[in-house]
Amino acid sequence: RMDVVERLGKYKRTLSPGLNLLVPFVDAVRTKVDMREQVVSFPPQPVITSDNLVVSIDTVLYFKVVDPVRATYEISHFLQAIEQLTVTTLRNVIGSLDLERALTSRDQINKHLSSVLDETTGRWGIKVTRVEIKAIEPPPSIRDSMEKQMRAERERRATILNAEGHKQAAILTAEGEKQAAVLRADGDRQSRILQAEGQAKAIRTVFDAIHQANPSQKVLAYQYL
Template identity: 65%
Template sequence: SAGLNIVTPFVDRVRYIIDLREQVVSFPPQPVITEDNLVVSIDTVIYFQVTNPVAATYEIANYIQAIEQLTMTTLRNIIGGITLEQALTSRDDINQSLRGVLDEATGRWGIRVNRVELKGIDPPPSIKDSMEKQMRADRDKRAAILTAEGMRQSQILTAEGQKQSAILTAEGDREALILRAQGDRQSRILRAQGEGQAILTVFQSIHDGSPDQALLAYQYLQMLPKIAEGDANKVWIVPSEIGRALEGLGSTIGSIQGIPADTSGPRNRVDYGEPVDATMPVTASSGEASLSSAHEDVAEAIRSAEEAATPSAGVPAPTSAPDAGEQALRTEPPPTPPAPPQQ
C-alpha cells in the first residue's frame, strides 16, 4: 500500500518498487492487414496508470509486455474489419475501441488504461503513390471546379455588365436620335421659313421692277457659263420666248449703236469697240473711221466663213447672193455722228 510502511529486518523485504503515476509506453510498428487486403504498419502509444500495486505485482508477472501484446491483437482485430481509407479517416473510433477492450482486460491487473493513440499508419509505397495520385487528381478536380465556378461567375457578371452597358447605350442613342431629329426639324422649319421669305422678297422685287423679256434674256445669258461648267455632255433646251427676247435685245442694242436690226437674215456678232464717254468731245472723222473699221471687220469675218465652208481646194464654191443682213452692213452708209458739245 502507498504511504509509510515498516519493514522488519530479516523478515520483511521490498520485492518491487511500483510507480503509481501515469505512464506512457510507445510500442514498435506492427504490420496489420486491412479489410481490402493491404498491409499497413501502425505505431501505437498507450497512457496507463497502476491503481492496485498488489494486483499489478502478484496477478501478472510483466504487465507492460502483457499490455503490448493485448494492444497488438486488439488492433489487428479492429483494423482487419475496416478498409485503409476508413483506418486513415477514423482514428478516433479506433482509439475508443482499443481503450474499451484494454481497460476491460487490464482492470483485474490493477491497471487502468487512460488513452490509446495511433501514432502513425504507413501504407505500402505503391499504395502511397496511388494515394498521392488520387489526392492530386482530387485536388485538380476541386481546382477545376473552383476555376469553372469562378469563370461562370465572371461571365455572369460580365454579361450583366454588358447588358447594363447596352441598355444605357441604347437609351443614350435614343435620346441622341430624338434630340437630333428635333434639331433637324427645327432647322428645316427655319430654313423653309427663310426660303419662303426670300422667295417673297424676290417676287416682290420683281413685281416692283416690272421686268420685260430683255431682262429675262440677259439673266439667261448670265446663267449660260454656269450651265456650261464641267466636262459632261449637256443638252440645252432653250425656250422660244428666250429666242424672241434675244431678238428684241439684239434689236435694242443695234438701235442704240445706230445699226438697224434685221430679223430675217443670220445674226452676226459685231464688236462695237470700247464704250465712248458722252462727256468727251468726239470729232466726226473719228466716229466715221470707227464705224468704217467695224463694217470692214464684219465683212472680213463673212468672207473668212465663206472660204472655210468651201468643199475642197481648187473647186470654186457657188456664189450666192448676199443676205439681207450682209447687204445692209455693206450698203448702208454710216450714220452721222452727233456734233461735239460746245465748249
C-alpha cells in the same frame, strides 16, 4: 511510488511514501510500483486489413496503476502483457476494416481499443486512460497510388475553379454589356424625348405670340403652322 511488502514470502502490506519500518530478515519489499500515469510507445506493428493490405500501425498507450497489490500478484510483467494485449486487439479491430475505413476512422479505433484494454487490465489493477494511433502507414505501392490520386484530385479542383472563374468573368462581361446597351438605349430615348419637347415648346411659343397679335396675322400663323 508504493512498495509491496511481503513477510516470509507472503503479502503483508503496502507502504505509502514516507517513513516506514521493516523487520529485518522477515519483511522484504517485493516490488516498487510507480503510481504516476505512464506513457508507453509500442514499435510499429504490421496489421492486415479486411482487403488484404498490410499496414504498419504506430501506437502509444497511457495508463496508470490504481492497485499495486493486484498489479503485482494478478499478472506477471504487466507492461509486457499490456503490449501484447494492445497488439492483439489492434489486429482484431483493423482486420475488420478496409484500408479506407482504417485511415478515416482513427478516433473510433482509439475509443474501441481504450474500451477493450481498460476492461481487461482493470482485473490487473491498471487503468488505461488513453490509446492513440500515431500513424497508419499503407504499403509503398498504395502510398504512391494515393499520392497520384490526391494530385489528380487537386488538379481537377484547380481546373474546375479556373473554369468557374472564366464562367463568372464571361457572365460579368455579358452583364456589363447588357447594362451598357440598356443605358445607351435609355439615353437615346431621353434625347429624343427632350428634342420633341423642345420642338413642341418652340411651336407653342410661336403660336402664343401670334395669338396675341391681330387676326390677320393669326390666320397667317395657322397657315404657317
